[in-house]
Amino acid sequence: MSLFEHAARERFLGTRFRALSLRDELERLLAIHDEVVLDFKGVETTQSFIDELIGVLVLERGPKIVERLVFKSCSDSMQSIINFVLGDRIEQYSSRHSAQH
Amino acid sequence: MYNLGALIELKNAIVASEESGVVIDASKLHYIDPAGLCVLTVLANQLGQLDIELELRGLIHPMAQYLERMDLFRNCRIGGAPSFTGTRRESEGRFVELQCLDAVRDVADAAPKLARTLVGKIEDVRLDTQPDEMTGKSEVDLVEGPLNYVLGELMENALTHAKGRGYNGARAWIAAQYYPTSKKVRLAVVDDGCGFLESLRENKALKEHSHIAAMEAALEPRVSRNRDVGMGRDSGNQGVGLTVTRQIAMTSGGFMTLFSGDGWIADSAGSGRERKTIPRWQGAGVYMELKRESLRDVDLGAIVRNLPGYAPVKGIRFE
Numbered sequence: 001m002s003l004f005e006h007a008a009r010e011r012f013l014g015t016r017f018r019a020l021s022l023r024d025e026l027e028r029l030l031a032i033h034d035e036v037v038l039d040f041k042g043v044e045t046t047q048s049f050i051d052e053l054i055g056v057l058v059l060e061r062g063p064k065i066v067e068r069l070v071f072k073s074c075s076d077s078m079q080s081i082i083n084f085v086l087g088d089r090i091e092q093y094s095s096r097h098s099a100q101h
Numbered sequence: 102m103y104n105l106g107a108l109i110e111l112k113n114a115i116v117a118s119e120e121s122g123v124v125i126d127a128s129k130l131h132y133i134d135p136a137g138l139c140v141l142t143v144l145a146n147q148l149g150q151l152d153i154e155l156e157l158r159g160l161i162h163p164m165a166q167y168l169e170r171m172d173l174f175r176n177c178r179i180g181g182a183p184s185f186t187g188t189r190r191e192s193e194g195r196f197v198e199l200q201c202l203d204a205v206r207d208v209a210d211a212a213p214k215l216a217r218t219l220v221g222k223i224e225d226v227r228l229d230t231q232p233d234e235m236t237g238k239s240e241v242d243l244v245e246g247p248l249n250y251v252l253g254e255l256m257e258n259a260l261t262h263a264k265g266r267g268y269n270g271a272r273a274w275i276a277a278q279y280y281p282t283s284k285k286v287r288l289a290v291v292d293d294g295c296g297f298l299e300s301l302r303e304n305k306a307l308k309e310h311s312h313i314a315a316m317e318a319a320l321e322p323r324v325s326r327n328r329d330v331g332m333g334r335d336s337g338n339q340g341v342g343l344t345v346t347r348q349i350a351m352t353s354g355g356f357m358t359l360f361s362g363d364g365w366i367a368d369s370a371g372s373g374r375e376r377k378t379i380p381r382w383q384g385a386g387v388y389m390e391l392k393r394e395s396l397r398d399v400d401l402g403a404i405v406r407n408l409p410g411y412a413p414v415k416g417i418r419f420e
Contacts, residue, residue: 011242012213012216012245012246012249012253014208014209014212014213014249014250014252014253014254014257015205015208015209015212015253015257016205016257016261017205017206017208017209017257018209037420042237044242044246044249044401046250046253046254046342047339047341047342047345047405048253048254048257048338048339048342049253051338051339055339066414066416066417067416069417069418070418070420071417071418071419071420072419072420073420074419075237075402076402077400077401077402077405078402079402079419080401080402080403080405080406080411081401081402081405082417082419083405083411083412083413083414083417084341084405084406084408084411085339086414086417087410087411087412087413087414088323088339088410089339090414091410
């Protein structure tokens, strides 16, 4: 299931606010599918956007959520941004949970 | 112009004067840059709210046209309004209209529109160029991408942080200009909110309680007011928006200046950091210059990979 089908005409997605509605859709898809494909063909975003879209999910649900996501057609910069956001939030989640134990 | 400190000092003095009318000798005002335009607009707004009549005396015709185009005179009463006839024309720079935003939700549309308008002012970029077969990107994409990133981050940052600490009514003003002679883009995002120091006052990264220290902390990666906010809907920021934006300015051979409270810092490509004290500004301002010819060479992927602690995450599936 492609998340960005309806956002395809937006070649740049730049704000956390814009990510909020897309994250709602992503969560809806995750509730009914084991795996969700995020197709970034022709799309560039900021780190803030990716953090709001999927960084929040990592903080809420833990790193395992990443196993259910497939990132498709990402440019080099998009791959770097996604790596950075997930790495940072996974580390933050792990620190938070090891501190609690 | 250009002396931002003097303009801020003038603004503060006028607002504090409690006069019913103010006359400014504007006969020597020949040029104003985006940051100065934002500051002047905040002044005009504040005077309008205080019902203080402002007269810009002796304003030369081209400058009057500029300021009228920017709707500077809309929010305050102007005595001796400049009279001019004829059609509006552009002067040496190619201004994009000054914008005022007061809601984060407006940034999502405003930032890409502004980036596209700026790109449209650059004479050697055709908006209908086709993407390169190898990279999939057109010349427009290469120039517009960094502008989109910078504007989106700065505008959303300004409105998000400015409205913290009870400054619910804070607004952000954005102005931008392309200079065809020097092939540079300058843009400014200025707000009247809580400022960097108030925003970061409890942050461990703040080395001392000063406006300069707060701005320097904000430029460090992973420093943000709400980075460690609790889990749930409000994720907070990762604290790298300004860090990456600064790197885009440096990579493009430009500069980035921050001002807030009584602090001012400036980073320029190839130079060290300058710091100074200025008359107090309630809020924050970011002022950037990007060189047009270097914009296409901004490698956002490389900038992100150079962030401290970056490492590829195992298990991410890219297809």
